[in-house]
Amino acid sequence: MKFRATCLAGAAAVALCAAGPLAAQGNVDVAIIGDADTFDPMISTKDVVSIVTQHFLETLYTFDENWQVVPLLAADMPTISEDGTTYTIPLREGVSFHDGSTMDSADVAASLSRWKDVASRGMAIADQIGSIEATAPSEITITLTEPYAPLVTLLAFSNSAAVIYPEEIIAPEIKEPIGTGPYKLEAYQPDQYTQLVRFDDYTQPGEAAGERAQTPDEIRFIPVPDTNTRVEGLLSGQFDYADSLSTEAFARIEGSDVAEPVLLDAFGWPLFAVNHKKGLMTDLNIRRAVQAALPYDDMLFAAFGDEKFFQTDGALYPEGWPWHTEAATELYNINDPEKAAEYLAEAGYDGQPLRILTSRQYEFHYQMAEVAQMALEMAGFTVQLDVVDWATLAQNRDNPDLWDIYITHSPFLPEPTLTSSLFGTAREGWVNPDKEEVLERFTRETDLDARKAIYAELQEQVYGDVGMIKIGNFSAVQGKSRKLSGVVPSPWPAFWNAAKAE
Template structure:
């Protein structure tokens, strides 16, 4: 394959080209919204971390292009005991880590033990895990106290990931991440680039996990916080791929001779995450006032500009998904400032500012926040809009003293239990007894139709107690160089097969 040489006119690229080897051909340059604040995906649910680290570290299972769970570091799907509580997982042999060691069951046990202690999704099910043990040099067993249907999806997910590391580096914080992935971390210049280079001793998984051909010699992720700068870099040929672009640029990109748009339809949902631990939103009537006041149509139009990029839809999963339900959606899109004012009066609201935490690195977050502020003020709220960079937002949202609402988004995920906000252990702290009882039944149930019915109950409770606030559905825009192939459209695009068409 032949990519262009990479000395181009930007501060980040000039810094890269000064290093000699970094200017080699066979490079894919990817513009992302910011700098990963960690290369340890156990500790993060941020997309920008997952996009980079999926090339470096691997999990026992992964998802195929149809969102089915398939083996990655596991040799096969697990053997599950008749009572559904023990998963015996065979491991692939001869899989090497970047440090030259070879993976065995001791590495997997140590990694999974750490996952349940430090990862948000691991913590959510830690109380269900009786033990994790090596049952052979290349076999592990996970024993639960009761059936837990989402377990394999949790083990396959790439953020808050059950990543497998060498036993020797396991610690609460890992300074230098060592993985088994097709690329290894070569260099990181904060706010300039992350350079990944091919891991020459990579042990490819079976084809169920998809081809991982290590086609580029190296992959460079360049943090570009400004949406317009990502767009201009793509259109000028500076970047081979650009993530999270404003939808208003769609026509420009489509008309370009250099780039083309990548539209992920029914991608996901913008969310106003609610602080249930401290502050104004711990009062259910304040939460109901916010839910009643928000004008979702106006917010979505401000964020995306054209109805081909969004749908005003309250269901937590859109039509076509097994989890789709209309339960509770009569409370969606009320756009009723008078009703909101009634809830504020019941709450005895005294004018304390409602603190909304957002960022402009995802420009549509900020645009929704501006419309929300006006509507909330019309309903009687005093609103404090805290606009920070994404790294600061990610840090501040872990401190419940600093916000009442923070704005985020999520793709539609194949397993609802991957939505961490549903769990009381998540940073939002939604510890509602009625919701907890429904969620426990949902995760313990293994029959698909029964799970769908229980999920409808769960969605109903999300609206009744305002556990979180879904704004609608949206289609995400990415962009790629014309002729670039081998990158499957995804919330977390992977570049191990990226190549130029001949």
């Protein structure tokens, strides 16, 4: 499923629409919501980490513009045994790391072994990985204990990513990553910038992955936590691209002579992640009370302001996706404080604060939280709204003692099992026997129609057990200079082909 992205200025149809002669070299300055707090994407699911690190760290596979998996460091798609348990993956030859060494199968096997031990998505399938072996200098073989249909998609994903490092630097913690990407990390000044420079010995991937032209000399990622400051910097020409802008700024950007908005239509879904490990939300009746109390229409309107930017929709995937199902959506948007109060009474709720962890760096998270707080208090909850910067939120959400709900969002992803919240190994710790049985069947099944039917059962588990709480669908706003071309709109925009008109 391709993201429908539109560059809304003049008569342009897509966001690759700068006119005039292009500067062959130069710098591209990108405003992002905060620092990448790690340059090791194996250990992070944060989008800001993926956006930055994809430029210097690479995976065996990646996605094309239609969300099809294609080879990147792999030379081809894997050969899969008839029983679905053995994946033989050929590797590209002559690929250079930034330290001058050449990638081989030992590097890949060591990196993937670390991924299954430290990455949330790797740990989710670690029990199903029998072995990862270098079976030839340019070949690895992954042997599973049972079929796992989404494996190759998992190896292609850019957060909690199965990136490839030199074997020599593999360790539980990697502070100075060495990769194979078109750019390399040159400098990092906390709270100021991350500077990437062109890697001159980069070897281009195959045609399917597309050229990574290394057009800019430098790419600078500048942390700008305040949404309005990102907008003003874009409009003044300080930034060439800005991520995660408020919908309120859309009209101003659209009317600018300097910049233009980039709209990722039906981008993804905001959600309330639920703490199943400790605290109030371990009680199903408390979870059901929250589910019943939340007024999704009001929350979405507060966050996005105009219905062209959101849809009140309970299906975990919207219409048009192969995973769309209406199963159990009668439990979506109940918006009934009296029903919520009944659940609270059944739980014996004693007024203990419900702790909601959020941040203003994604302003729409905070705006939803404010509406949710009022609705939950009307239903009888005592609500504690903990508003912190995004880096602190990312740290605190790993400690189940510090929150009951944290607010996040996700793009709609091509494979449902890329949603880490479905797995008990995720920080939320959602485990119940019925869900585990459905999830196991879903990951073992290879037939698409059969997987669709099982996914409907999985959505029923999400709603019935309140595994997580979807708020709705939303369209994301980014912004670009009118002089900039070569950036394909994406949840994780890449800048290796970016060029600026003179």
